[in-house]
Amino acid sequence: MIISIASGKGGTGKTTVAVNIALSLKNVQLIDCDVEEPNDAIFLKPQIEKTESVSLPLPEVDLNKCDYCGICADVCAFKAINVFKPISKEGNVLFLPHLCHNCGACAMYCPKKAISEKQKQIGIIEIGRSGSIEYVCGKLDIGEIKSPQLIREVKKKINKNKTVILDCPPGTSCPMMNAVKGSDFCLLVTEPTPFGLHDLNLAVETVKKMRLKFGVLVNRATDSRIIDDYCEKMNIVLLGSIPFDKEIAKLYSKGDAFLLTKDKYKSFFIELIEKIKVHCAVKL
Amino acid sequence: MKIAISSMGETLESAVSEKFGRAPYFIIVNTENMEFVSIKNSAESMQGGAGPEAVRQLSAHGVNAVLTGSLGPNAKSAIEAAKIKAVVGLSGTKTVKQAIEEYKTVSK
Numbered sequence: 183m184i185i186s187i188a189s190g191k192g193g194t195g196k197t198t199v200a201v202n203i204a205l206s207l208k209n210v211q212l213i214d215c216d217v218e219e220p221n222d223a224i225f226l227k228p229q230i231e232k233t234e235s236v237s238l239p240l241p242e243v244d245l246n247k248c249d250y251c252g253i254c255a256d257v258c259a260f261k262a263i264n265v266f267k268p269i270s271k272e273g274n275v276l277f278l279p280h281l282c283h284n285c286g287a288c289a290m291y292c293p294k295k296a297i298s299e300k301q302k303q304i305g306i307i308e309i310g311r312s313g314s315i316e317y318v319c320g321k322l323d324i325g326e327i328k329s330p331q332l333i334r335e336v337k338k339k340i341n342k343n344k345t346v347i348l349d350c351p352p353g354t355s356c357p358m359m360n361a362v363k364g365s366d367f368c369l370l371v372t373e374p375t376p377f378g379l380h381d382l383n384l385a386v387e388t389v390k391k392m393r394l395k396f397g398v399l400v401n402r403a404t405d406s407r408i409i410d411d412y413c414e415k416m417n418i419v420l421l422g423s424i425p426f427d428k429e430i431a432k433l434y435s436k437g438d439a440f441l442l443t444k445d446k447y448k449s450f451f452i453e454l455i456e457k458i459k460v461h462c463a464v465k466l
Numbered sequence: 467m468k469i470a471i472s473s474m475g476e477t478l479e480s481a482v483s484e485k486f487g488r489a490p491y492f493i494i495v496n497t498e499n500m501e502f503v504s505i506k507n508s509a510e511s512m513q514g515g516a517g518p519e520a521v522r523q524l525s526a527h528g529v530n531a532v533l534t535g536s537l538g539p540n541a542k543s544a545i546e547a548a549k550i551k552a553v554v555g556l557s558g559t560k561t562v563k564q565a566i567e568e569y570k571t572v573s574k
Contacts, residue, residue, distance in 0.1 A: 255522070261515025266525040266548040276547035278540055281515050 184346040185458060186215075186365035188389070190381030192352035194371045195401035195424070198434065200349035201225045202441040204315050206451035211344040212312075215361040216351045217305060217320035217332045225439045228312035228319075235306055236320075236335045238284040238328065239299035243275045247296035250275070254288035254297060263288050280327055305332040309339065316341060330360040337364070345455075354381075354388040362389065367458050368396040369421070374406035382409065386418065395461055399454070402426040421457050422450065467497045469569065470524045471562045472534040476504040478563040482556045484535025487516035493562045494527055497570060503527075517541025521548050533565050 187200045201222055204212040214220040241254075241263065250273035252265040262282035266274045279302075289297040305322040320336035322329050329351065337360075340346050350361035362368050368389050372382040382398065389396045396418075400409050403423035413420040424430070424447075433440040441447050472489035474481040483489035488510050495502040505527070509519035517537065521544035524532060531551040535558065545552045556565055 261512070261518050264518040264522055264544055264547070266522065266544075269526065269528045270530075271549050274547045274549065276518065276544055278515070278518065278543060281540070 183367070183459070183462065184340065184348065184365040185455075186348040186350050186362040186368045186394075187371060188350040188358055188362050188368055188385060189352050189371045190354055190383075190385030190388075191372065191378050194352075194373045194378060196352070196371050197221055197225070197349055198430075198440070199369065199371050199399060199401065199424075200347050201439045202447065203451050203455065204347050205439055205441050206448050207345050207347075207455060208314065209344050210314075210347060211316040211318065211341045212347045212349065213336060213339065214317075214319035214349045215333050215336055216349055217322040217329050217336065218351060218357070220319045220321055220349075222317070222349055223308075223319060224437045226312035226315065226317060228308075228310040228315070228317040230308045230310040232309040233306050234309070235303050236332055237301040237303045238331055239286060240279055240282060240284065240302050241277060241286075241288050241297045242300050243277065244296045244298070245275065247294045248273075248275060249294055251293065253291050253293065257287040257291045259283070259285075259287075284328075284331070304328050307332075307336055307339065316344060329357040333357060333360045337361075354384045358385075359388065359392065362394060363392065365394065366462050368394045369458065370396055370398050371401050372398060372409055373402045374400055374404055374408050376408070379408050379412055382412070386416065397421040397458065397461060399423065419461060422454055424450075467531065468494055468527065468529045469497055469531045469533060469566060470494045470527070470529040471556075471565050472507075472532070473504070473562050474558075478502060478566075479561050482533075482535065482558055482560045482562060482565050484556065484558045486532070486534040486537050487518075487520045487541050489520070489534070492520070492524060494524070494529060495562075495566055497566070500566075515540065518544040521545055521550065524548075524550065533569055 187196045214222040250267045254263045255265045260281045264276040304326045308319045310317045318339045351357040372378045400423035430440045470492045472483040473491045473493045509516040517540040525548040533553045
């Protein structure tokens with residue numbers, strides 16, 4: 183079973199929940215898909231056994247062979263390659279690597295074979311373990327923006343024989359969607375604040391559109407019923423809540439998973455997973 | 467010399483567009499005889515890469531210089547690659563005609 187942990191709003195407790203679920207289960211694989219700022223390792227302190235490089239092909243244009251026909255620019259859906267034809271001045275080709283989606287069409291369609299592809303690293307994947315937890319983490323290189331591509335590579339490490347926990351990036355854009363895609367259940371972690379509710383609603387709309395099964399978990403729960411009321415109104419499963427507890431915050435700030443010290447939560451997370459399993463068995 | 471001005475409309479009396487890549491129109495003026503053509507910017511509603519696409523259109527018209535409000539980073543790279551001179555900082559309160567006349571006085 184693959185459970186993705188997402189949120190919409192950042193800082194609601196995805197990592198906290200992902201790490202604590204992983205610690206309460208047996209035969210589990212935790213994958214940190216938040217490749218722009220992975221931090222599961224802070225709490226799990228895993229031993230890294232293997233590091234793999236992830237690269238993508240980028241075109242290189244040999245201007246000596248180029249006749250500025252412009253076919254490469256025509257086939258590029260993202261305007262990453264631009265041809266300025268020689269009209270009253272010499273021609274030029276401009277490649278904008280951050281717009282490129284690495285499809286290879288420019289090289290494939292170039293009639294002069296002036297475009298070749300070169301591999302460029304965008305990030306790494308770390309594989310290791312923390313106790314019995316199998317740990318996988320994607321780390322995007324500084325200055326790179328292609329997190330969806332790296333997330334897709336990271337997810338190729340999914341071990342279907344285990345319960346897989348995907349710690350996803352915040353937001354509802356391409357990185358988040360690539361991370362939650364294909365999961366059996368998406369757990370949306372939120373907080374009982376207007377911001378939490380606003381972004382939860384965006385996340386709910388996103389996962390609904392993706393036809394994923396999902397439920398909500400409230401973190402830093404207070405007396406506010408803002409999320410409860412929303413879930414009731416929208417007919418969304420509310421799976422539980424973690425209280426606003428200073429002790430949890432202290433443990434968090436030290437980089438300790440609170441489950442290890444606060445034993446009563448072990449059953450909370452085990453029950454949470456049981457509830458998720460029940461929901462997964464129910465057809466949408 | 468051919469100068470392109472990012473514009474809100476299709477005439478010399480139109481207001482200057484402060485945006486370059488997503489300007490609705492470009493007015494291309496021949497400064498020797500003040501003859502002009504207006505082109506609808508096909509990049510106006512593009513999802514991404516509007517700047518380079520706008521530059522490509524101007525480059526295809528043989529434009530030597532561009533007057534506009536501001537250039538995005540992609541447009542800036544493209545303008546340099548296309549070897550077109552760019553003058554930025556134009557205000558949207560000016561008309562295209564005023565912008566050209568000002569440019570002509572300054573560059574004299």
